[in-house]
Amino acid sequence: MLALRKTAAAFGLEFAEVPEAPPPGPGDVVVEVDAVGICGSDVHAYEWTGGYEFMTPNLPLTMGHEFAGRVWRTGTGSGWQNQARVAVIPFVACGHCPSCRADEARNCTQRQGIGLTRDGGFARQVRIPARCCVAVPDNVDMELAALAEPLGVGAEAVLTGEVRLGDTVLVLGPGTIGQAIALMARLAGAARVIVAGRADAPRFDVLRALGFTEIVDVADGPLRDQVMALTGGRPVDVVLEATGVPASLNDGLSVLRKGGIIVAAGIHADALTLPLTDFVRQRHQLRATHGAARRTWDRVMAQLSRDPEAFRPMITHRLPLSRGLEGFELARQRAASKVILTP
Ligand SMILES: [Zn+2]
Ligand SMILES: [Zn+2]
Incomplete structure (x- = not known):
């Protein structure tokens, strides 16, 4: 074969x-x-x-x-x-x-x-x-x-980020994992799901087809300015990263509310530089997610079955x-x- x-x-x-x-x-x-x-x-x-x-x-x-x-x-x-x-x-x-x-x-x-x-x-x-x-x-x-596999990765990231009903969530990265995270965050009850990417028209189109309208292109200006413009100056509750670019975590931290959770899901070839003074004073929670638990696969299958065409x-x-x-x-x-x- x-x-x-x-x-x-x-x-x-x-x-x-x-x-x-x-x-x-x-x-x-x-x-x-x-x-x-x-x-x-x-x-x-x-x-x-x-x-x-x-x-x-x-x-x-x-x-x-x-x-x-x-x-x-x-x-x-x-x-x-x-x-x-x-x-x-x-x-x-x-x-x-x-x-x-x-x-x-x-x-x-x-x-x-x-x-x-x-x-x-x-x-x-x-x-x-x-x-x-x-x-x-x-x-x-x-x-x-x-x-189901990438959706499971997305669902596990959302569980790791403890996304709650009514939250404003920022997803970094418009690719398949970013899309999966955005879909699962919406299903988890997030009120707003903002997705950021860089000059990535084909994947922005996919996000729009999936029903996401708040898309930030960081090629157009700093992430913080654009996200704050969308939220009226209010920091976001959870940041979920799927870029593999360490500096995107720094961008994400710049818009995260005090005590908020930021989840790294990308595979990073380079190291992160983390200014710890701000990180500590903001009580930011940096977590990692990888793969998905079997129970998460079951949840994904249930969601796929409920509305496959979505x-x-x-x-x-x-x-x-x-x-x-x-x-x-x-x-x-x-x-x-x-x-x-x-x-
Ligand atoms: Zn994969
Ligand atoms: Zn073993």
């Missing part, structure tokens, strides 16, 4: 013919992939610009961690039926480290990343542990189910897997927002 693989610690990805997934062992399933998204982190790994060195010992491998499909073969005790429609939590806990033994699989110190340190979804089939599968509601189609505008391009490199270039040049590949 055709697979899109990272073969070397250098720029690029390669297509390769690889054997079909081996029969599932006990507790495993083989999933036939119907839709797989290209993530911002996939693009970073494609460009190989730093931050993904942890992949090197496991190369070559098939990438792809935002996918959904049908259970094709089941190992003994998998608990799934053939043809079950599933989305995939792209992390595999080791099962025996102290965190796993304490029933905190999310804190596993030796976990593998599907599509990052073991084979993922840029292929027709992938073998994974059955416990990574999450049932997809009947009214949610496969391309929307492939959004999420569809996030997908801007659909391509067959065989044109995957084109998809990566579209994403890399920021001509596309979310590209979905169909193996």
Whole structure:
């Protein structure tokens, strides 16, 4: 079968013919992939610009961690039926480290990343542990189910930021994770969701299609001035960052109310310079979020099922897997927002 693989610690990805997934062992399933998204982190790994060195010992491998499909073969005790429609939590806990033994699989110190340190979804089939599968509601189609992973990241960021009914929330970054955060903040009851980005017309268009009207382009002037103009000079309650640019956290802090929470969700290659005097006097709470708990996946599936079409505008391009490199270039040049590949 055709697979899109990272073969070397250098720029690029390669297509390769690889054997079909081996029969599932006990507790495993083989999933036939119907839709797989290209993530911002996939693009970073494609460009190989730093931050993904942890992949090197496991190369070559098939990438792809935002996918959904049908259970094709089941190992003994998998608990799934053939043809079950599933989305995939792209992390595999080791099962025996102290965190796993304490029933905190999310804190596993030796976990593998599907599509990052073991084979993922840029292929027709992938073998994974059955416990990574999450049932997809009947009214949610496969391309929307492939959004569950980034939506889970967004939902987890909103939970980490403790967004409350009536809050004014600022989201930094207009890409898929920023969009997911904005959608989940709105569902959490935020009264106003302001989204900031830099000269990013294609993704601003997506945000408008998702119903967000308060969009700040920092290419037009300082973030603080523009946000304060929108709020009538009132600082925001929560800032949620999805840019990967450390200085954007400083911008976010400049509009955050006293005692407010700022959540970093981006993957940052550079260090943050934090003026601590202001930070302390303002009692600002800086938190980090990464991935999503299983319970958060369940919440995402419930929201997808409640109103599937509300999420569809996030997908801007659909391509067959065989044109995957084109998809990566579209994403890399920021001509596309979310590209979905169909193996
Ligand atoms: Zn991702
Ligand atoms: Zn573990």
